[in-house]
Amino acid sequence: MNDFFASIGFEHFSQNLSRYGIKIGIALLVVVVGFWFAARLANFSRRALERASVDVTLALFLRNIIYGILIALLIVQAMGVAGIPTAPFVAALGAAGLAIGLALNSSLSNLAWGVLLILFRPFRVGDFVLIGGVEGTVQSVNLMHTYLVMPDNREAVVPNAKVGGDAIINYNRRGTRRFEIKVGIGYGDDIGKAMDTVRQLFAADPRILKDPAPGVWTEALGDSAVNLVIRGWTATADLWETQTSLLRSVKEHFDASGITIPFPQSEIRVVSQPGPAEASAHPLMPSPQAPK
Incomplete structure (x- = not known):
């Protein structure tokens, strides 16, 4: 009898192992094919952006963002195929993303404005601009900062969030x-x-x-x-x-x-006061009293 139950348990274990083995094999196949497909799609998007005259730095950044999103979705999909519950993993990713977003609030703001500045191009390299209260010639723009060379040859590094959050005066745009x-x-x-x-x-x-x-x-x-x-x-x-x-x-x-450029001028009048002899001779002026 023991041998009988043992044979049943072994058979059940073998069936479960076979079933889970197939799921894991399919999940690994999904991961391999998914990584290849994600890389191809991300590279295709980068080439499309560059053909659309998007800045190389921005095109590379967006390519990496697309690739990261596809990989995250791929991992979730592979876990579901393998029979692993995905809800805790998705919740953990959301919590991690929120924590990172709060910790890097200012950096993410610079990053977002950097993307917008590169995309809409309110100024270009070589333009003389007033941004963030700083005047200078634009030397370079990346995803986090804008670099200016000031008229006295000092270099100013302006955060992109400050650039985008203030007025931008471009002295070269109109020609x-x-x-x-x-x-x-x-x-x-x-x-x-x-x-x-x-x-x-x-x-x-x-x-x-x-x-x-x-x-x-x-x-x-x-x-x-x-x-x-x-x-x-x-x-x-x-x-x-x-x-x-x-x-x-x-x-x-x-x-x-013979046309003059005058200096600032002021007119001063001096009024003199009469002396004692003049005051006594004047009929309307009281005569001075002798000291006692």
Whole structure:
């Protein structure tokens, strides 16, 4: 009898082992084929993104994200095929993801903004920008930080979350920029002559664009001068040289034409008080009393 039950138990164990062995074999096959398929699909998505002119860094990052998601789904699927309960594993993955997200909150914010900056490109490498309160030329943009070279050759590393969360001013995007110069002339000078002199300087400098047309206007009547405002457009690369050159030319031509650029002036009046002799002679002034 014992031999009989033993034979039954052994047979039951053999059946279970065979059944679980088949499940495990199928699960391993799913894993092998799944890893191959996930890699192929992830690489295909990367090539598609690069053909769509997406930045190489962003394309590689998205490829790795797609591959990681596919592998996680593959592992869950393989566990289900092998007969292993997947609910605890999925719950553990969710809890781990939440903990990692809370721990890396600022880093994930930088990462998310890095993806958006690379995708929408509000500025490009070589642009002169004001981002996060910092002015400089864009040197590089990665998924976490934007690197700027400031005008004095210092390097600024700005977190992408700060870049995306603030106003972005791109000085190069339009290709042209407007300069503005303010200068005062004397009240006795000819305003029309001063304006004509400035217009001649516009025509003499090829860096000043004709469209939009430059101009000079009377801005205000100041305390000691008639204030003129001079505006013109140049290519972005020519702005500084053109503005400083025009300012010097205005000064030199005004001097040659006899047009004055007055200094700030103040008028002071001194009122003198009469002496004792003058006060006694005046009928309306009381005479000083002699000391006792």
